[in-house]
Amino acid sequence: MMQDLPSDALSVETPARYRMSNSSAFWLLSIALGLLLFASAAPSPMYPVYQQMWHYSSLVSTGVYAANAIALLVTLLFAGSLSDHIGRRPVLLAAVLVELLGTLAFAEAQSVAWLFTARIVQGIATGLATGAISATLIDLQPAESRLGALMTNVAAGGGLAVGAISSGLLVSYAPAPTRLVYWLLAAAFIIIVIGVLVIPETVAPDGHALESLKPKVSVPQPVRAAFLTLLPSICATWALGGLYLALGGALMHVQFHQTSALAGGLVVVALQGTSAITAVLARDWTIDQALQRGPVLLIAGVALALVGAATHSVWLFFAASIVAGIGFGPSFSGALRMLTGLSPAAARAEVVTAIYVVSYLALSIPAVLAGLSVSRFGLAATTYVYGAIVIVLETVAMLGSLRHRTPHTALAGALCPAPCPGTVAPMPRVVSAHP
Secondary structure, three states: OEEOOOHHHOOOOOOHHHOOOHHHHHHHHHHHHHHHHHHHHOOHHHHHHHHHHHOOOHHHHHHHHHHHHHHHHHHHHHHOOOHHHHOHHHHHHHHHHHHHHHHHHHHOOOOHHHHHHHHHHHHHHHHHHHHHHHHHHHHHOOOOOOHHHHHHHHHHHHHHHHHHHHHHHHHHHOOOOOOHHHHHHHHHHHHHHHHHOOOOOOOOOOOOHHHHOOOOOOOOHHHHHHHHHHHHHHHHHHHHHHHHHHHHHHHHHHOOOOOOHHHHHHHHHHHHHHHHHHHHHOOOOOHHHHHHHHHHHHHHHHHHHHHHHHHOOHHHHHHHHHHHHHHHHHHHHHHHHHHHHHOOHHHHHHHHHHHHHHHHHHHHHHHHHHHHHHHHHOHHHHHHHHHHHHHHHHHHHHHHHHHHHHHHHHHHHHHOOOOOHHHOOOOOOOEEOOO
């Protein structure tokens, strides 16, 4: 029999003297999640450098980027709930070790094939770790606390932003520009591996691991109308993030004549860093406020960014990216909170999994299409069309969601107050009562 247990009864199978405290484990895993996203963003400022070294096209660059997202998506589909059935610690340990291999592959990359391999390995690691870490943070958070959900959002957005800017700085000013950041990350992941070995285990094996590996994506009937209405917004936010991560460095180089890798990192920071900060500042917004303010700010930011690109004003583009970042978080979190709040408790994990499937597809496929478009129509034209599509999708979702806000947002808010735990992991918190 599986059931929730209070946070002070979470440890299973590990003698107290050999394990880390719940509080220390919580912050260790928050750092681990941030490092995983740091590693995911680290290659973004390097793509122009790799292109010069190995003479490949923008399409190949977006393909390398998309390989990570697709590998992450597939892993999440098959193994996203594995830690519910074999325990958190084995999955986390495997994920960090796989990430370490991917990091070392990047450090020693000799060709484009190495980049594809490293990104795929990274995607597998992040797919394994994302759900397990998110669930463990909620397992370990203080009773009645929202800290687990908040730190998941902050660590993810902050990791992307810090990874991009740190990589850009090291590429621009440090020796071994395509290797140093990865060797530093490798050292950090070795420390995380040691830490994972002594974190408390919060789940006992239940014998259903093989059953959990069967992928399932579905949306229950009570949520379907709202899901379809908000689908364009989910696609728009993640597709925008994909554009910045895949082509942000190239855009800085071609459209604004910024040759430093640091510029490619800063443009990711402008979007993702601001999104992470907004996650903290707007944590108490209602669903209505998130769905009203977020899309408006995102649309305004993207529109201004297109003006900046057209006028070659790098400062306007950065300012606009910050505005878009402020809207990015609430747009997505508002949609998540509404959909998970409307979901029956037993189906909430299924809904979140469906949302993340759409999200990672939006993160990868449009970026690849953009790479195809760049090779034929040029980067500027591709950026204008891409940005316009994001604006249209967000506008359609914003207008369509008006009919779901009342009374649906009140119901969703009552069932799943901010930040809803179901929004941060495609799995429920489950702990065996019989270790």
